Structure formats: structure tokens, C-alpha cells
Amino acid sequence: MNWQAIRSIYTFEMARFFRTLMQSFISPVISTSLYFVVFGAAIGSRIDQVDGVSYGAFIVPGLIMLSVMTQAISNASFGIYFPKFIGTIYELLSAPVNFLEIVIGYVGAAATKALFIGIVILATSALFVDLQIQHPFAMMAFMVLTCVSFSLFGFIIGIWAQNFEQLQLIPLLVVTPLVFLGGSFYSISMLPPIWQTITLFNPVVYLISGFRWSFFGMADVPIGLSLLAIAGFTALCMVAVWWIFKTGWRIRK
Template identity: 85%
Template sequence: MNLPAIWAIYKFEMARFFRSILQSFVSPVISTSLYFVVFGAAIGSRIDQVEGVSYGAFIVPGLIMLSVMTQAISNASFGIYFPKFIGTIYELLSAPVNFLEIVLGFVGAAATKALFIGVVILGTAAFFVDLQIMHPVAMVIFLLLTCMSFSLLGFIIGIWARNFEQLQLVPLLVVTPLVFLGGSFYSISMLPPAWQTVAYFNPVVYLVSGFRWSFFGLADVPIAVSLLAIAGFTAICLAAVWWIFKTGWRIRT
């Protein structure tokens, strides 16, 4: 394992993040505050509690998941796409660095950035609602797995994308709608039976449900199923990345 190479890639990506630390810090704080104003105040005034939890606190896990998923995808996809765009990816491929070390550097940096955003949003939410985390270890595990898996997805998107517009295609048209329809701001049990069945085909439901369980002990699906879902998603992304580097798909051409 070439640790200096991993550290060099990781440090380079993190340096780009810290150059815009004000935007990286202020933007999620403002966005989270707006969500609490719109959902917490406007809708929360009509929905007092959801399964015994105040609505303002109930939406916190969903808000964190929404921001963490989108930030992980965005950072990882841009991180690998930009070297492709300017041609420095070939210097990286010709260096004595294998694909695992490249992935660890880029994905590790993107996951760290997403984790930072998640912590910032959690801290911001504490100013609006009274939060109690029943299973802090499980919360950290779910947060880390989500950051890692969606950073891997972002890495794949960055390899797939041929232009900057395609970088935003999947996050805006696929991931964000899935998060909003995945029980982020409501419980699946509130839906009619037919729509509950449809919702269970949404993979984000399992992530949000498991993450919310770590806060309140409430879940739309069993916690073991949530863990299996995110582990399976991570495995699929790892297999896809391995295939990309093995075949050179959209890297060497």
C-alpha cells in the first residue's frame, strides 16, 4: 500500500475544500436554517408530532442525509472529473499507484468533506430543536457508510461524465428526488398502503430509516435490512469502480 500517494491525493483534494471553507461552512448552515423555517415552522405548525417525536426533530436525520448524499456525490465526481478534463489523469495513471490507492485518496477526501457537512448540519439543528441521539455509535456508523458509499457513486459519475452538465445530472434528477420521496420529511407509515409498497423500492428509504432509528429508535424498516441495503450498495459501487479501472472505461480514451 502506497500510503504517501494516498496522502498526497487526499491532501490535494482537501486543500481545494479548505480554500472555499466559508462557502462550505456557511452554505449548509443557511440551507438548514431555511429548511427549518419552511418545514419546521410552516408544516410543523400543522403536524405537531410524528410517532411521538416533534416534527422539527423528526426531519433532522432526513436533512442530514439529503446534504451528505448530495455533497458526497458532488465532491467525488468533480474531484475525479477535473483531472480528466485538464488531462492530468494520465500522469496519475502512469505513476506507481494502483487503482485502490487512487480511489482511497479521492473517495476518502470526498467522504471527509461530506462528513464535515453532516456534522455542521447536526450542530445547526441543535439550535432549533431539542435532539437526543439514542444510539450514537449506530449514528456514526450509518453516517460514515453513507459518506463512503455515495462518494464512491460520485466517483463513478465523475468517470462517466463527459461534460460539466452531466456531473449535475444524476444528483439533481435522480438522487435529490429519491431523497425527498424516501421518507426524509415524513414517515412511510403515513402513506396509503399502495404508496408504501412503492416507497420500499426506493433505496434511500432504507438509509434514512436506519439513520432516523439511531436518533429516535423509530424505523420504517428493520435496522438489519437498512444495514444490509447500505452494505450491498457499497459493494456494488466498489465492484463498478474495480471494473472501470480494469477495463479503462472512459479513463484511457
């Protein structure tokens, strides 16, 4: 394993993040505050509690998941697409670096950025609501796994994309709607039975449900299914990345 190559890619990607640190820090703080104003104040005044948890606290795991997923995809997809766009990816491919080291460098940096954003949102949320985490280690494990899995997914999108518009296509038209419809701001038990069944086909439900369990000890689906879902998604993304580098799909062709 060429750790120097991994460190170089990781350091380069993180340096780009720190150059816009204030923007990266302020944006999630403002967005989280607006969500609490809109959902916490407006809707929270009509919904006192959800399964014994105040509505303001109930939406925190959904807010974190929404930002972590989108940030992980965005950072990873742009990180690998930009070298494709300017042509420096061929220098990387011709260097004595294998595909695993490239993936670890780019995905590791994207996951670190998303994790940072998640922690910032968690800290911001604590300013608005009384937040207690029942299973802190499980919470961090879920967040890290989500950051890694969706960074892998974003890496695949960055390779697939042929222009900057396509970079935003899947996050905006697929991932964000799935998160909003995946129980981010409500419990699926509040839905009619037919919609509860339909919602269970949304894979994001299992991620948010497991993450919410780590906060409040309650979940819409069994915690084992949540772990299985995120492990399966991560494995699927890893297989897809391996196939891309094996065939050179949209990298060498």
C-alpha cells in the first residue's frame, strides 16, 4: 500500500476544503437554523411530540443525514470529476498508484468533510433543542458509515458525469427527494398503512431510522435491517468502483 500517495491525494483534497472553511462552516449553520425556524417553530407548534420526543429534537437526525449525504456526494463527485475535466487524471493513472489508493484518498477526504459538516450541524442543533444521545458510539458509527458509503456513491457519480450539470443531477433529483420522503422530518408510523408499505422501499428510510435510534432508542424499522442496508449499499458501491477501474469505464475511454 502506497501510503504516501494516499496522503498526497487526501492532503490536496482537504486543502481545497480548508481554503473555503468559513463558507463550509457558515453554510450548514445557517441552513440548520432555517430548518429549525421553519420546521421546529412553524410545524413544531402544531406537533408537540413524536413518539414521546419533542418535534424539534426529533428532526435533528434527519437534518444531519440530509446534509451528510448531500455533502459526501458533492465533495466526492467534484473531487474526482475535476481531474477528469482538466485532464490531470491521466497523470494520476500513469503514476505508480493503484485504484484502491486513489479511492481511499478521494473518498477518505470527502468522508472527512461530510463528517465535519455533520458534527457542525449536531453542535448547532444543540443550541436550539435539548438533545440527548442514548447511544453515542452507535451514532458516530452510523455517521461515519454514511459518510463513507455516500462518498463512494459520489465518487461513482463523478466518474459517470460528463459535465457539471450531471454532477448535480442525481443528488438533486434522486437523493434529496429520497431523504425528504424517508422519514427525515416525520415518523413513517404517522402515514396511512399503504404509504407505510411504499415508504419501506425507500433505502434511505433504513439509514435515517437507524441513526435516529442511536439518539432516542426508537426506530421505524429494526436496527439490524438498518445496519444491513448501509453495509449492503457500501459493498455495492465498492464493487461498482472496482468494476470501473477494471474496465476503465469513462476514465480511459
